[in-house]
Amino acid sequence: MELFSISVNTRTDGEKEAFYRILSDKQKELHKQCRQLKFSFSASRDRVIWTCSGKLPLTAWTSSAEMVRRLVSEAAAAYILEEKEQDIAARLLLSEFEFNDNEESERVLQWFLMLLAKDDNPSGDYSQQRRRKLKDSIFVCLSESPDLNLDGFMTFRMQSYEQELREMAEYAVDEFMLDQQYEEFVSLLKYFVYFQEPLMPLVHVVHKGGEDFLLLDGSLRPIEKMRDEGLVMERLDQDMEFEDMVVSTLISVSPARMIIHTREPDLPVIVTLAHIFDNRAEVCISCPECSPFLGSLANDDLTFPAKRDYNN
Template sequence: MQLLSIGIPNELKNGSDFLEHGLKDMKTEGIDVNVNLDNRGNITFFNIDVEDKASYKNITKIRQHISDIISDIIVNQIDKKLIKKIIDKYYNYFNSDEKQRIANIANGILDNDVNRETFKLVKKEKIFIEIEDFLKDNETIDIEGFVNFRLRDFIGELSEVVDRAVDEYLMQKEYDEFIGLLKYFVELQDSKIDVLNILVDKCGKFRFFDKDNNPITGEFLSDITVEFSGGELSDDDMLISTLIAMAPAKIYIHSANNLKSKEALDTVKKIFSDRVFICNGCSLCAAHEARK
């Protein structure tokens, strides 16, 4: 006696495996079902039936199991396919590489720890209820068709995630281009100092020393930083500005663990690449530690 027929796109191999695993779990709970596969082009239907009336009495429980399995497939696998479709439809002016990067960002947003515990769980519960209600009146469910016609809100929310991913991608692209320009500028200019030692104190402030560990202060540093006095600068901005103006041949960063933001260090590395060295302990570090 056939109870339900579930259509899964063939490209979702993991979805099929997940469904088969879920059906096996049902058997361990004493619900004996048989599954016959019916391949119809791009979709494989899993036809679920029972052989005895005792198992048929568990129809409500079977629907709940199936609804749970399908809702899991939707929020963890179909969502990735939908994200790709949304990008292809609304952001077709990006090239294939850019689209993939945007998709990766969007999937990362959905799969981070916070969203996994909030967005996905909440959406799965709502989708579970929708599927369970649908299966009360329908024996056949095409998962992809169900999503397209019954879960418009879910698609809308994924569209918002894609919009956010596009914004993040464009910001990152702009940042990378800016870093590229700074790197090019640094490579063109002559170094004003051979070696610059940067000590990060326990408050995250930067102190500058020459190759002999003598403090760099006063007029020299003022002349350098005055070039970048067009607006308010954070400590990190001032660090980057000073380094660009000095264009040191070598940069040694001491007590990097005291940095308030690791982004500043990443930016310095991107601009100056092989000129940057992270100190793991030296006489300058020791002298600073002794003064604490």
């Protein structure tokens, strides 16, 4: 006797293969729990169906009907998350948020999908929460009816799962806008530096690790922050963070040439400094000036040139 079926419309052979693979893996676990169950796959054009049959009464099963529904719900949820989530996320984002143009919406969408992919691991809290809410909703549907149409379910019955996606979409939009504002401000600083007359011939920026920076003049003497006025400096001072303090001081002294000494040249703060000061800046990972502060670097550790130009 047929006990339940899971069906879905597929657009590609890849989706069909994923449906078969994911649900076949769950079949093995179901067989261990209840050997009386029989499974079969069938397809009609683009529609694929997974069917489970077994003997009644349920009291004769080695596992409860609830356990079987739980395992089936896990399989259906795994398929939706792997094959359908990106489409659902794109539809939700584009229908509920307004963007200036298609280019901006595409960039935010890619940002959103990147966050989903980054969170999609066994230890990801948001991923586990979405998976749990999806499984619970499918379980309720299977308790009400043994035949589950995933297309109908995705349209009408997964509000709690979509709410999780919606909250992540809101976070993605906020983060994207903050990132855009940051990029615009960095561009403003770069423009400001470009037209600023140099006040010091050389500045050494020694990055000792983390947020520990040392600013030295050409004679390797510490530099005190110089006050400067203007819109750019006011904005830096309004919401001062550590990175802003370093940038603010460097803009105040306006070096004609700046050498950033660091053992971590790919850190965002280093890349940002090099980008703001453009062709005035170069990055050094080992030289006589920085070795007393940062220690010597073995030749085997030099995986790239001792001085790096970020502008070429």
